[in-house]
């Protein structure tokens with residue numbers, strides 16, 4: 187449920203906090219993102235009342251929406267994050283298709299990649315889904331690094347509990363060079379590299395041709411990190427597959443129909459051209 191979707195529902199039903207100091211259209215992005223988490227429950231209730239079949243949820247509401255739901259799929263409960271809500275009569279049910287979306291994209295885009303040791307940057311909502319997908323697909327060990335070390339530690343403890351102690355650990359940014367030297371692959375699950383947050387989370391000199399490099403950012407498709415990696419001859423995977431497959435899986439939950447991912451991938455390529 188994006189803030190934009192929220193605005194649309196707001197226009198239709200005006201269920202929103204009447205004490206809000208400024209109309210939604212005048213909010214700064216900062217005010218909007220601060221208001222979104224608190225508003226998640228109102229939005230879910232409004233959407234149900236208006237007859238919506240379901241919603242997609244995005245940052246920063248993937249966790250805060252949970253207390254407003256009646257039920258979670260087993261995987262959404264394990265991950266503690268919801269990106270898709272469906273309505274079944276009066277019940278709002280939370281699902282997570284981010285992890286299945288990444289798993290399908292990875293299996294398809296890097297089918298025979300070695301996954302003995304993986305370094306993952308970013309232990310936020312998407313990072314939790316990506317690490318769960320990689321370990322479910324059989325990765326040996328994931329080292330998690332986040333600019334907020336407590337997030338990497340919390341996610342690693344959660345993964346150790348869910349999988350096994352040896353398969354996840356919180357790494358230190360100072361050890362990145364060493365970790366990458368030993369790794370088969372690198373995943374970027376941080377916002378660094380997005381159009382709005384340009385740059386690369388890993389200096390180019392730490393990459394080496396033996397690594398595969400995946401980025402879950404899809405705007406742009408070719409992030410600075412992927413460009414450096416491709417220049418070195420690394421195999422790369424962009425975020426387009428994850429965004430298409432998470433959407434395809436959500437569409438199946440909404441409609442019971444299986445969409446054509448090839449058509450979706452082709453359409454995405456016309457929408458995101460860089």
Ligand SMILES: NC(=O)c1ccc[n+]([C@@H]2O[C@H](COP(=O)([O-])OP(=O)(O)OC[C@H]3O[C@@H](n4cnc5c(N)ncnc54)[C@H](O)[C@@H]3O)[C@@H](O)[C@H]2O)c1
Pocket residue numbers: 245284287307308309310311312313331332333334337375376377378380386387402403404425426428429430432
């Ligand atoms: N392709 C897809 O379908 C898809 C799905 C979900 C999210 N995303 C993208 O993934 C990115 C992350 O989304 P999120 O919801 O997890 O955000 P989030 O804010 O929940 O988590 C991002 C994490 O990255 C950390 N971080 C930021 N910069 C860092 C750096 N340079 N090095 C190490 N850690 C760093 C932050 O501290 C935070 O913990 C966004 O760009 C989002 O658009 C893509």
Ligand SMILES: O=C(O)[C@]1(O)C[C@@H](O)[C@@H](O)[C@H](O)C1
Pocket residue numbers: 187188242243244245269270284429432
């Ligand atoms: O691009 C993202 O950040 C999204 O979080 C991706 C996916 O989880 C969608 O279901 C969300 O609506 C948006």
